[in-house]
Amino acid sequence: MRISKMNKMHNLSKNQQIIFDLIHKSPEPIKAYAILFNVQKKGIKAPLQVYRALDKLVEIGKIHKIESRNAFIACQNSSCQVSKATAFSICEICEKVTEISSASLSKYLTNFKDKDGMKYSKYNLEFFGLCKKCR
Amino acid sequence: MRISKMNKMHNLSKNQQIIFDLIHKSPEPIKAYAILFNVQKKGIKAPLQVYRALDKLVEIGKIHKIESRNAFIACQNSSCQVSKATAFSICEICEKVTEISSASLSKYLTNFKDKDGMKYSKYNLEFFGLCKKCR
């Protein structure tokens, strides 16, 4: 494959790769400053370097932001290109977060129209409850 | 009605009332420090006074937090007691936010079970798109 095509496939830059690797191996959502702390040994020194990589990774769907927690997790759907239809379950005790992949849920929400007939280009859904271990 | 019952109805304290009134009359979601700025003339001087009132108002369902915007709006469902099933539409251009009240949506989500049969006690859903005016 030609190198010129690789960017279009969203090959990651150096900082993006370092930060994605860290998030990907993290068992739970990780916060921006925890990321910063962990990658300082790799030469990433400033918050902005982290936030820029996070913005890009979210944009291309490699990670998602858990809005209620200000934390980031790697996308758990292999097919994810863009973060435009996301759903998560969050345990309110242990804070475990799982990405929900339910065809019927995503179909329902993707097709949802409000009273005015408005259709949406994107959604984010966060469910809260207790996970198996905490119940 | 006896005064001793009034707290159970969530009658608001002074600061809670001041802050609720401001949010309620605001045509769009309002942020904590914008609230602070607006209520300083009423004697509320510190962020913590605002955040404490916000926490309580969210807890009793009088307002909701729009997580993706770090901003607050008054509950638009007259029946709201507790914020445990919330859905909003957000215009990505003008930032107009509307609370969605759809019986079928809330029924679908309230009854949603994931693969493991886990049921949730609470959810928050944010739809993004363009509102009528911005389309």
Next chain:
DNA sequence: ATAGTTATTGTTATAATATAACATTGTGTA
């Protein structure tokens, strides 16, 4: 009515999250 309890308030300081602005370097394209 009053003692005990809980919710609310006031205050200072600080923590945690996120972006502005500008200079520079790398990468893909024409």
Next chain:
DNA sequence: TACACAATGTTATATTATAACAATAACTAT
């Protein structure tokens, strides 16, 4: 090779949120 655009590096600062502690007000149960 030159142009355009993406990514990086750096310093400073803006924004959002909580810790800790003291005091006051309101509710509950005698």
